[in-house]
Amino acid sequence: MHRHQGRAVGYNWNWGIFWEQSPEGNGTYLDMLVQGLGTTLLTAALAWIIALVVGSAVGVLRTLPGRTAPLLASAWIELFRNMPLLVQLFLWYFVFPDLLPTPWAIWLKQLPNASFVTAVIGIGFFMSARVAVQISSGIEALPLGQRAAATALGLTSAQTYRYVLLPMAFRIILPPLTSELLNTIKNTSVALTIGLAELTARARAVQEFSFQVFEAFTAATLAYLAINLIATLAARWLESRVRVPGYGKA
Amino acid sequence: MSNFDFEIIGRSLGYLFFEGMRFTLTLTFLAAIGGVILGTGLAIIRLSGGRVLSAVAAGYVNLVRALPLVLVIFWFYFLVPYLGQWLTGSSRPIHVGGFASALITFIVFEAAYFSEIMRAGIASIPRGQAAAGLALGLTPLQSMRYVILPQVFRIMLPVLLTQTIVLFQDTSLVYVLSITDFLGAASKIAQRDGRLVEMYSFAALVYFIVSFAASRGVQRLRALIAVPR
Numbered sequence: 001m002h003r004h005q006g007r008a009v010g011y012n013w014n015w016g017i018f019w020e021q022s023p024e025g026n027g028t029y030l031d032m033l034v035q036g037l038g039t040t041l042l043t044a045a046l047a048w049i050i051a052l053v054v055g056s057a058v059g060v061l062r063t064l065p066g067r068t069a070p071l072l073a074s075a076w077i078e079l080f081r082n083m084p085l086l087v088q089l090f091l092w093y094f095v096f097p098d099l100l101p102t103p104w105a106i107w108l109k110q111l112p113n114a115s116f117v118t119a120v121i122g123i124g125f126f127m128s129a130r131v132a133v134q135i136s137s138g139i140e141a142l143p144l145g146q147r148a149a150a151t152a153l154g155l156t157s158a159q160t161y162r163y164v165l166l167p168m169a170f171r172i173i174l175p176p177l178t179s180e181l182l183n184t185i186k187n188t189s190v191a192l193t194i195g196l197a198e199l200t201a202r203a204r205a206v207q208e209f210s211f212q213v214f215e216a217f218t219a220a221t222l223a224y225l226a227i228n229l230i231a232t233l234a235a236r237w238l239e240s241r242v243r244v245p246g247y248g249k250a
Numbered sequence: 251m252s253n254f255d256f257e258i259i260g261r262s263l264g265y266l267f268f269e270g271m272r273f274t275l276t277l278t279f280l281a282a283i284g285g286v287i288l289g290t291g292l293a294i295i296r297l298s299g300g301r302v303l304s305a306v307a308a309g310y311v312n313l314v315r316a317l318p319l320v321l322v323i324f325w326f327y328f329l330v331p332y333l334g335q336w337l338t339g340s341s342r343p344i345h346v347g348g349f350a351s352a353l354i355t356f357i358v359f360e361a362a363y364f365s366e367i368m369r370a371g372i373a374s375i376p377r378g379q380a381a382a383g384l385a386l387g388l389t390p391l392q393s394m395r396y397v398i399l400p401q402v403f404r405i406m407l408p409v410l411l412t413q414t415i416v417l418f419q420d421t422s423l424v425y426v427l428s429i430t431d432f433l434g435a436a437s438k439i440a441q442r443d444g445r446l447v448e449m450y451s452f453a454a455l456v457y458f459i460v461s462f463a464a465s466r467g468v469q470r471l472r473a474l475i476a477v478p479r
Contacts (some may be wrong), residue, residue, distance in 0.1 A: 182316075
């Protein structure tokens, strides 16, 4: 690689590989990677929606008065936080269908895009536990007086959350939520183990077809860096857009 | 579901734990130690190295944290033989075993995350302490070694341990290299005997029990060593 001494067997670089036709017969190697990137982004986007919706609900439950709701929320969080994502995907993919009535299981197993559906649900629920922790700590970070003031104004519990607590909590936790979004995008790569053709899987396929491993991985690395940069800038823009004037930044 | 075969689990316990779990725990333990040492080094360089060095350390940490672990595992799996060739001056890429490759990957990957923890810890120590160390005649490194770091490790111990639990779960990803860690062992039996449901459920249960117990332990530790303010 670095020193070219005599007959040393080194690595043969070929950056032109991306413009060569792939043996899959429907485009270049670059096209393979671009399709992989698309799958990564689509899977992550849908999983993120699940994570946000379910995570917000669980996070709110965790802050409700009484014992049952917080206990259920904690159980959800502990369940999804204490198993590796890879194992959770295997549970959804291999074990979950067997728990269903047979016709459902057959239907599920025969879905043409079973690995995509599994990845969206598995990663979505996995991330929902992390989002829930952020939401509930965001709500708990608010001064107690806010809840009391809302009650004094005659708002119901639901209204208090909808109009007072959640709008502020979401703003407080925007930075950690951004990194959870980035984690969601990175975590889609774990789904290559159940056959999802996302970016890392496609880079791996380029390597297997062409043996140009380092070019393929460099391209994937640059794509992940670009995603990271764009998401970080977008989050910063969003933070400044939704900032409440006069509310001190922590 | 009706024919859940508990016996297959019983028969493979030895293989699962003495082969698989031993690999997983060894990898977790060594990668955590290596990662904390390398991560602490990176944090110190970032906070007190020269401009160029700290920019390099920051770039490294941000690069690694932007990448999925699976991709990093593949990177090192293919890169390490060439790095070895380059380091030893050998004429062809050297052969590196699965364990060594995985260990190098996890140390290098986790170091980026441990470095952020240590950086936050070092920054949380009042600046006067470093100054006091210097005033006593300690060199900056001595002041770091004898004044700052002992406190940082104590404050950050729960966070470091929590990250180690994450690391424990992350090691399951060596599955992509067909290595026999705990999940790999379960998967091999699952596929050999067509018992996916049993083996993956059992693997999930074991990961859950270990991680849950460990994080409960960390919570107790946190309460135990909390400094009353």
